[in-house]
Amino acid sequence: MKKNLLAIAALLALNVNAQHFCGTDEYVQRKAASSPEMAKQLNDMYVKMDAYRTAPKPASRAAKTIIYVPVVFHVIHNNKAYGVGENISDEQVQSQIDALNRDFALQAADTSTIPAEFKPLAANTYVQFCLAKFDPQGNPTNGIERIAFSKISWNNENEIESQMKPSTIWDRKKYLNIWTCVMGGDFNNGGMVLAYATLPYFTSNTTDGVVARYNTVGTTGTLMGSQKGGRTIVHEVGHWLGLLHIWGNQAGCYDGTFNTTDFIDDTPDQYDKYFGCPSYPQYSCGTSNMFVNHMDYTDDNCRTMFTKDQADVMYNTINTGGSRASFKTAISNCYYSIDGAMRAVLLPTDTICNLSFKPVIEVKNEGIATINSATIFYKIDNGTFQSIPFNKTLGIQDKSYITLPLQTVTAGDHTLTVTFEKPNGITIDDNTANDILTVNFYAYDGGFALPAPILEDFELGNFPPDNWTIDNKGTANTWEGGQASAYNYGFYSAVINNMNYTSNPKGTRDALITDDYDVSQIGMPNLKFDMAYCRVNVNRYDSLAIYYSFDCGMQWNLIYKNGGTAIATAPDQTAFFIPEDTQWRSINLPLPATVGQNKVRFKFENISNWGNALYLDNINIYGTPLSAINNTIAKVDVSVYPNPASDFVYISLPTIHPFTKVEVFNIMGQKISSQNISQRVVELNTQLLSNGTYFIRLTGNNIIQHESLIISK
């Protein structure tokens, strides 16, 4: 123990100049010191939280109904133009909402880096956030208020509490208020404070909410060095929903007092905060510390998870009464009641290399009510509208791809107009502004497409294969024929050597582009391939991105992107990597947006960062049966995460879905497990599965759907 404390002392000494990060503790302590009544409220809060800490916890967590919290951003600026300095752009604000929703749903890509011992504790909170669509008077808004004060900098808590907040706050019972501004003065002294929040206790109608420096907001725009992930505000909203810092509110191992605990059972006892991003593991108080928790002080690229108990505390802060209970029903400040939306046209885009094609559109339920039916109208140029019925079920925020019937046009310029109308049979929905889209496109005959299924195993030995192309960026080192073949079948593959830094500097994108394929006759198209890769070391790793194109490569749609350890099949090595027979993995990507298409090509893009060699082999485009319900409608929007998975995996289904059973099969077709579906999110324990590719089969009345699952430990 003594050794541990010495190590901690050394750590703190190193970080003496580090940022203070969060002012919530000090804010709360000052509040408590301001009156005996406040002090009593703080103690009452601790007593309540301690009762939760010691209460028995459920062995497993059921999926919950998502609670949507309307948010208003007050962008406080000193008479700056839109998008300049602290008058941050709408895009930057939206990127913060996206970051909140990503992290509160445990959906960030870097959750794959959570250490294995903490992974089983990482949780979806079932709390989501939306920019307000209606202000307190019921008028339309985008949820972003821009307010000019003639004030260069907000220099202490009192200025914010007595001036900024009371003059701008929206009803704290209907909106989470987030203020962004320039913070200086006291906030720069004794360690920089980036943000602070009010807790769900001693709430005041004039000050409740989160304040953050403008350059910690979201993931785009001007951001401070280590705050580029939108996680300053994720941390603060954790406070706003009732969480304390993971080490408690003062340094020390838990000693039975209220100051040395976070009142959360499944976060390990921790002596003090961590800064930066320490290497794993770190020990104090006899535990391996969870410095990747959102309630620590580590950098944005280090904090990746809330625990199950933290998730329950936040959810219950709203769900079981108290000062935030009104948020259970505040969703009508964000969404209309019935609102179907025509979201996007995926095909045709600007130019298509085909005179006959099936348009692909994306529709979304942007209202609160579930949509069970609607009508889709479409026309080319000034023709008459045709229609098809939409009879899928879309819960709130659910979206779906629809493939329309075959259209034939002459070479030249055209328009496609599509509408999503009559949701649930009503004549017009509550928001008609998002019902219609018109796109312009140019069509020409781009020639023949090979009918799928196809398999390219590179065994003819010519590279690139016939009608494939290489897009070489940088000066040398690009895709070439590889002298290794997946799983010891054959002799050849495709490979790119990333070790030459001068010819392929960081960020160079070398692409291997396939021929065109006709996938219209194979049901649900899938792209399956084998890959092998290793890094050089933690700083030298590359990425793989995969795209498809409907227009012979004019525009590309991303379907896969991963890098570093997430794609590695072998340990780091400094010598040129030649994979062993076992150092390969298979990846399968279902492609619902390509259903029925007669011309699709694919691009495999290597993004260099001076790592080792990346191999591809056995590129296979094949079909699985479409659902028997409606061939014009693509599959149910199911997400499987994390994927690749190690010890557990979640299958997330739309709010209303047709499935009753989930089964897991290995690549030999042997059934591994089977269970009935009783929750919208199904948790599968995969601890006993060895590395490899598996198939998840979802079965319901008259429908079967497959998802692929990679186990990688």
Ligand SMILES: [Ca+2]
């Ligand atoms: Ca704890």
Ligand SMILES: [Ca+2]
């Ligand atoms: Ca609408």
Ligand SMILES: [Ca+2]
């Ligand atoms: Ca091969």
Ligand SMILES: [Ca+2]
């Ligand atoms: Ca190159």
Ligand SMILES: [Zn+2]
């Ligand atoms: Zn904090």
